[in-house]
Amino acid sequence: MNLYSPEHQAGERDDYLVSRPRAWFAFAMTFALMLFDYIDRQVIVSLFPHLKLAWSLSDKQLGALVSIISIVVALGGLPVALLADRFSRVKSIFVMASLWSLASISCMFASSYGAMFAARAMVGVGETGYGSVGGALLATLFPRRLRATLQGGLLAAASLGSVLGVLVGAEVAKYWGWRAAFGVVGVPGLVLAVLYLLVSDYKTVALTPRSERARSSPLATVRQVVGTILGSATIWWTCLGAAFQLIVISTIWSWLPSYFMRFHGIAPDRAAREAALVVLCGAIGGIVWGNLADRLGARGHTRKLVMVASLAVVTFVVFLTAFTVAASSPHQFLLIAFGGFLMTCTLAPSAGVIFDVVHPGARATGASILSLFQNLFGLAVGPVLGGWFSDMWGLQTALAIMPAFGIVAAMCFLLAQRTYESDVARVLGVHVDAAASDVPPTAVSA
Template identity: 65%
Template sequence: MNLHAADPRADHHDGYLVSQPQAWFAFAMTFALMLFDYIDRQVIVSLFPHLKTAWALSDKQLGALVSVISIVVAVGGLPVALLADRYSRVKSIVVMATVWSLATISCMFTRNYGQLFTARAIVGVGETGYGSVGAALIASLFPKRLRATLMGAFFAAASVGSVLGVLLGGVIAARWGWQAAFGVVGIPGLVLALLYVFVPDYKTVAMAAGGTQVRQPAGTLLQRVAGALTSSRTLWWTCLGAAFQLIVVSTIWAWLPSYLNRYHGTPPDRAAMQAALVVLCGALGAFVWGVVADVVAARRQRNRLIAVAVLAVVTLLVFMTAFGTAMPANQQFLLIAFGGFLMTCTVAPASSVVFDVVHPGVRSTGAAVLSLFQNLFGLAIGPFVGGAMSDAWGLQTALAVMPIFGVVAAGCFLLAARSYEAELKRVSNVSIDAAPTAAPAAVASA
């Protein structure tokens, strides 16, 4: 893809759309918001023991408090991303961050399960489309050769945020009660939302071949968007594969603290800290496997999809061994941590593949399709189905069985690899330009 920078200081040789300081400022801000997105989303996991005691909730009800956010994000992601693609990615992110931060703070004032469930759903409304819009912005400002690496770093923020959310929730609840945890983690997002207005954006890209008019009749625009998305088999197989692997990830994230508490007698705050270490391994894995994907793709592009298919199967074997066989607690925890490092192997490569094969004019929308699958068929299923299986057969059995979805994920990635390289060529000549930025001169020239 040819990237034409509007700023004469931008580095044309390495393919940055704006100057490198502007690009890295955008990445830092987008990473920070992703961090607090998942702090706000996952803080409740470490509060499960407190909520179960306070309101006599079932595991299915507790899992629903996590799954509802993913369902709302999945339902609203496409329209939000479509608006962001056609108007402004930066302004959309500012609004989203403000809404989810305020909704998180409101959770501390709830007095029953229904109120908390509603507040969590509103958190999901704010988070709708953020990951896809933010990822599309990063993918467009930086060179293509860094795409999987940057996606790995960006989505690692989800794992790091989950770690901090679980840690902070456990520590704060132990000292000041579970309600206080929501207030503490919700405030920083408001500050970041105000600062995000200084992030550079890229101009809306015309959907018509060789066209310059980006404001088209709604019917024509929707037809072009639908055509750009439905014509890619690689996109759909990649989305399915990413979703099935995230069933494994979300199950471990949601239920590991409870598993450690129930089966090893670990106090809730310590269980939260141990589970956080596993999630942190996932953050490292998301970055490492993104780098690996870029390295193996240098020889042949389809290798990135083959690599993640293999890693998904290895993840299954590790978790089935950890939860399905008898072993000392310390040895089991090390094996679970290794599985945590492996299980995020698909996050960065899947996003990179989607950005590679969709038209630049619908990058946020293409990422929203991926997000829809990841949230509705991945993140939403893991905690809820895992909780239902736990109610029926016990939590240890549920954690041993749920990773089987990794085999299905591997099959989907192998099918995506068959059409990936051919579809890369279809959008290789579409160019994009930098939009005027509100960033102060100090940021632009730093």
């Protein structure tokens, strides 16, 4: 069974799969759900002081309430994406969004740390596969030339959702108590889940010729798909680089409000606002770096990977300076904000690279492997490892050390550069059809 069979190849085309209004409606709905995905994830960060006081928790325990979502998403993302690739991306997203919203609402009824931990794990169950499936849907409905830009916009929703989660959590807790915050952020996701059923999907793409499909069992197909994806050096190095940089991002997102409260003595609501500004800088950066990656990719495919590697190193230097020599400087916040703008440099380009080198019939699966690395080895590591370092050496030292993972990320992206172009060449021209009735008159390919 050959995932890249020559019989799929056609002339390279680059157009919308459905009408432009329907494609942009799909983007708007996916953006909105991603926004509430991260609102539900990050609302708990601004509630750390309340939970620490209520249940006498350590920083490591608090960090685990963030990390458990990423662990569950990582473990469940691949099977969910495999099902979505073979059946329906839109219906899968509807189910996932409904589940995580209900789980988020249930957090307001937790009576102990154990109950809260279990409820947060259920939020992760609902979010399993959403980013990879939604990203694959957009990568197929839109032209290839817009992939990194769209992923930058989609990932900006994650940053913006993190901002709103921190802000809303702090404000609601201030007036109505920390429990009410979970109910406020959980309800809108249910409404958006139902509306998502109006989004256009694309037909499931055959992975192999019919003669080979007749001889293949479903299990053999799964093994071949995953094996082919993991056989790509570009995918391996890109996934690792994305994960290492996300250790930096998740550490900053999770611990910055606590840092401002402990080292600058400001109130929780003000600390949440200042941390939110840094995350917002990251949202802007995600769009900027995604767009720049597309522009550089048009001139030379590997240039965008060099850009990402360079920015990851600069991010480390900026944060190291901010939390050491500039720790007492009035300009520290500006340095942290600049670091926040830089640190999201890997998010959109990483997703764009994966969608460029994976067969259209397995895009959600390829994206789920990226998500597995990002969540299990990135988002899950940062909050807990940062909390562990904080318990041992203090939070300021932890925030100075953790950005060093960006150097390792840079090395991974430079290694991915070596095989990227050859991997892209294998999937150009694979034909895709829309499930909706308003397919543009031009033929569409991968």
